Amino acid sequence: MTIGTDDGLATYNFAYLDEQTKRMIRRAILKGIAIPGYQVPFASREMPMPYGWGTGGVQVTASIIGPDDVLKVIDQGADDTTNAVSIRAFFAKVADVETTTETAKASIIQTRHRIPEEKLKDGQILVYQVPIPEPLRFLEPRETETRKMHALAEYGLMHVKLYEDIAKNGHIATTYAYPVKVEDRYVMDPSPTPKFDNPKMHMSDALQLFGAGREKRIYAVPPHTKVVSLDFEDYPFEIQTFEEPCAMCGAQGVYLDEVILDDRGGRMFVCSDTDYCEKRREDGHRGHLAGDAMEAAE
Amino acid sequence: MSDQPLLRVSGVSKFYGNRIGCKDVSFDLWPGEVLAIVGESGSGKTTLLNCISTRLMPTAGTVSYRMRDGQFRDLYRMGEAERRFLMRTDWGFVHQNPADGLRMSVSAGANVGERLMAVGERHYGNIRETATDWLGRVEIDADRIDDQPRAFSGGMRQRLQIARNLVTGPRLVFMDEPTGGLDVSVQARLLDLLRGLVNDLGLAVVVVTHDLAVARLLSHRMMVMKDGAVVETGLTDRVLDDPRAPYTQLLVSSILQV
Numbered sequence: 254m255t256i257g258t259d260d261g262l263a264t265y266n267f268a269y270l271d272e273q274t275k276r277m278i279r280r281a282i283l284k285g286i287a288i289p290g291y292q293v294p295f296a297s298r299e300m301p302m303p304y305g306w307g308t309g310g311v312q313v314t315a316s317i318i319g320p321d322d323v324l325k326v327i328d329q330g331a332d333d334t335t336n337a338v339s340i341r342a343f344f345a346k347v348a349d350v351e352t353t354t355e356t357a358k359a360s361i362i363q364t365r366h367r368i369p370e371e372k373l374k375d376g377q378i379l380v381y382q383v384p385i386p387e388p389l390r391f392l393e394p395r396e397t398e399t400r401k402m403h404a405l406a407e408y409g410l411m412h413v414k415l416y417e418d419i420a421k422n423g424h425i426a427t428t429y430a431y432p433v434k435v436e437d438r439y440v441m442d443p444s445p446t447p448k449f450d451n452p453k454m455h456m457s458d459a460l461q462l463f464g465a466g467r468e469k470r471i472y473a474v475p476p477h478t479k480v481v482s483l484d485f486e487d488y489p490f491e492i493q494t495f496e497e498p499c500a501m502c503g504a505q506g507v508y509l510d511e512v513i514l515d516d517r518g519g520r521m522f523v524c525s526d527t528d529y530c531e532k533r534r535e536d537g538h539r540g541h542l543a544g545d546a547m548e549a550a551e
Numbered sequence: 552m553s554d555q556p557l558l559r560v561s562g563v564s565k566f567y568g569n570r571i572g573c574k575d576v577s578f579d580l581w582p583g584e585v586l587a588i589v590g591e592s593g594s595g596k597t598t599l600l601n602c603i604s605t606r607l608m609p610t611a612g613t614v615s616y617r618m619r620d621g622q623f624r625d626l627y628r629m630g631e632a633e634r635r636f637l638m639r640t641d642w643g644f645v646h647q648n649p650a651d652g653l654r655m656s657v658s659a660g661a662n663v664g665e666r667l668m669a670v671g672e673r674h675y676g677n678i679r680e681t682a683t684d685w686l687g688r689v690e691i692d693a694d695r696i697d698d699q700p701r702a703f704s705g706g707m708r709q710r711l712q713i714a715r716n717l718v719t720g721p722r723l724v725f726m727d728e729p730t731g732g733l734d735v736s737v738q739a740r741l742l743d744l745l746r747g748l749v750n751d752l753g754l755a756v757v758v759v760t761h762d763l764a765v766a767r768l769l770s771h772r773m774m775v776m777k778d779g780a781v782v783e784t785g786l787t788d789r790v791l792d793d794p795r796a797p798y799t800q801l802l803v804s805s806i807l808q809v
Contacts, residue, residue, distance in 0.1 A: 392654075405632045409669025413654070416661045416668065419675055420697050485675040 290439030308466030310382035330525035563612035643716030
């Protein structure tokens with residue numbers, strides 16, 4: 254199936270990639286699903302965007318998307334930032350699919366560094382853009398050695414990193430790309446999502462796919478899979494907590510972004526997940542900086 | 552002492568193409584015994600050490616090790632996972648250059664703790680306590696525990712490397728020129744420390760050195776190598792005081808007298 258253009262230029266194959274490439278990527282995805290957390294090498298293609306902008310995630314999305322899918326793209330939780338807008342526009346153009354900003358309506362959600370606050374459902378697919386898939390990379394620079402370590406499940410080194418954190422900072426100071434063990438076997442980098450999102454990966458109803466374009470790796474966490482964050486017995490894994498609720502919607506227990514308001518130290522904390530925040534405001538929730546929209550409405 | 556050797560090396564040869572690395576070397580190493588392999592540069596000492604420590608596949612011969620259950624196992628017939636596990640629990644390897652054996656960008660405490668974490672220790676407090684204890688035993692001040700080895704002197708690095716290897720209570724340690732590149736006073740202190748540790752822990756050690764003084768101080772038995780072959784073996788004092796092979800006589804008479 255091809256998508257034509259009106260101006261007589263060459264036409265794209267559906268979802269940009271040719272069918273042979275999609276087939277190759279789907280095989281890598283299937284292998285990844287069969288071995289949860291294992292990094293499957295694949296022949297990453299050049300995409301019409303620079304490395305580091307989500308070429309891995311885009312290739313995964315392009316390989317799994319169909320004409321009936323509804324696509325949502327988020328960048329740090331927001332639907333309206335450059336990366337999210339341009340990838341959404343890309344697929345609207347090359348696959349002619351419906352796009353949305355609503356988490357519940359989407360069948361595929363491509364994400365850069367967040368998992369939506371709303372619980373994902375059975376049948377949804379979350380596609381992560383991954384810059385560095387190898388969790389051991391900064392401890393062991395040799396790829397031959399890290400592959401061997403994965404193969405033999407030698408993961409003592411991962412705890413060396415956490416040990417260093419505690420020795421230097423008094424607590425595990427890793428806040429994003431926090432290493433997890435998948436199904437008691439492979440240690441995996443959950444991509445640079447805040448560790449706040451790690452518990453959401455555990456036993457998720459949705460399929461989670463990870464694509465690293467520059468590093469040419471795909472890995473996956475199938476639905477209902479054990480995902481455990483690494484820790485020490487005396488320094489257990491903890492997620493970030495926030496002292497105040499979202500300034501716009503008053504939500505608590507969600508991941509907040511700090512927004513600087515002026516140059517005199519003014520700041521506010523708002524939901525990083527824009528769709529979640531908007532929904533709550535539509536439902537009438539108000540934070541302390543949300544203005545008096547409610548009174549105006551009355 | 553046990554009535555069985557810890558390590559059995561028989562007929563180990565390594566060829567690099569047509570060149571000989573080491574040729575038909577056999578010996579037994581007993582628990583608690585320190586064996587020195589001496590010889591000039593290029594005599595095949597390090598090749599032999601690498602062959603028996605599974606770092607280099609020999610061309611011929613077998614190396615078997617008595618596991619903790621008392622069974623002898625051929626090292627080159629074990630699975631890689633088991634071999635690597637053995638290397639980081641029951642064995643140690645002290646490199647000549649500490650940078651090869653240490654992780655230079657993580658703290659001293661983590662360097663010592665790495666082996667513990669690799670065998671499943673998951674309690675930070677215990678790991679740190681053990682690391683502190685071991686730093687003390689190799690005479691590194693406890694307040695240096697969070698410093699990186701880059702900030703250490705050569706002698707301290709070498710002592711840290713030794714602590715990192717001994718923390719899992721190995722039975723066999725390989726050392727490749729452990730005092731190479733250290734000045735004489737630091738060397739003397741390190742040798743003194745090593746001798747103490749080897750005695751206290753009852754370690755079996757294979758130490759490769761070109762320095763006969765190191766062999767004299769540390770080892771019970773020595774093997775003299777030349778051009779890949781063993782030319783003489785015997786008790787250290789006997790070999791050094793009454794060398795029989797012409798090459799050993801040359802080697803012993805080449806020691807500089809102060």
